Amino acid sequence: MPLDTSTYALALLRLDGRRWNELRRIHAQLSVQAAADGSSYFELGNTKVLCTVTGPAEIRYGQGGQTGGGKATGGGGDGEAKVEVEIGFAGFSGVERRRRRADKRTLELQHTLRTAYTTLLLTHLYPHSTISLHLHILSQDGSLLAACINAATLALIDAGIPMTNYLVACTAASTASAGSAEGAGSDDPLLDLNGLEEMELPFLTVGMVGEKVSVLVMETRVRQERVEGMLAVAVEGCRRMKEILDGVVKGYGRRYAA
Structure with a gap:
């Protein structure tokens, strides 16, 4: 039996009860893996990610410049550290209970993260070394x-690796259906897409460092006239995300400084 969405539409709510500009529930922790140099756990609604950082570690002989095992590798120029990113999916992370190999989508995610953090991190402080990020999608x-x-x-941040500023990210979508005659006037952007919304709507992901857009990924095709509204909503979401992450870091510091 299909879900009755009339109540949500009348109240201008999305199917999960949020308004158009609301973030989902966010939970974050630092230092969740004692064996790693830095680690974090991040929940955005029902999307859950565990990240560990290893390094900076000295590059062993014959290791520099290699890319293998599904890792994205970048940087590592003269006098700079090399950044490696590896993403793994738990077998129970999606609808299909199976282990996901390094497909095209995974490689794109790794490449985007590696490029963003190679620019953001002060890699020149760690010559001839490697900084490895391992992300586990739960x-x-x-x-x-x-x-x-x-x-x-x-x-x-937990690993103590210096960077110019926080890199934070949010998604935004356009609600107008492509080719819909009644879509004009109902083209309102949405912030922080869940899985069902991503399947139905064109959306983008924005990552910001301070007030500068550092990452912009068009996840699906979208008309040019819709991009400006989507971008404005995502930028505002990034500002709020920055405040939330800053609160998590400060709270962690207060607990361990006491």
Whole structure:
């Protein structure tokens, strides 16, 4: 039996009860893995990511410049550290209970993260070394790239690796259906997409460093006139996400400084 959405429509609510500009429930922790140099756990609704950071570690002879085992590797130029990113999916993370291999989507996520953090981290402080990020996807329900970015930022802060600023991310979508005659006038952007919304709506992921857009990924095709509204909503979401992550870091510092 299909879900009756009339009540949500009349109240201008989404199917999960949020308004158009509301973030899902966010829970984050630092130092969740004692064996790693830095680690974090990040929940964005039902999307759950565990991130661990290893390094900076000295590059062993013959290791530099290699890319293997499903890892995205970048940086590592003269006098700079190399950044490695590896993403793994738990067999129970999605609807299909199976282990996911390094497919095209996974490689794209790794490449985006590696490129973003190679630029953000002060890699020149750690010559001839490697900084490795390992992201474990425990549950998927939309905004996966944004959740990975936020989790990686917290883990790198926990590891004490210097960066120019926080890199935070959010998703935004356009509600107008492509080719819908009644879509004009109902093209309102939505913030922080869940899995069902991602399947139905064109959306993008924005990552910001301070007030500068550092990551912009068009996850699906979208008309040019809709991009500006989506981008504005995502940027505002990133500002709020920055405040939330900053509160998590400060709270962690107060607990251990006391």
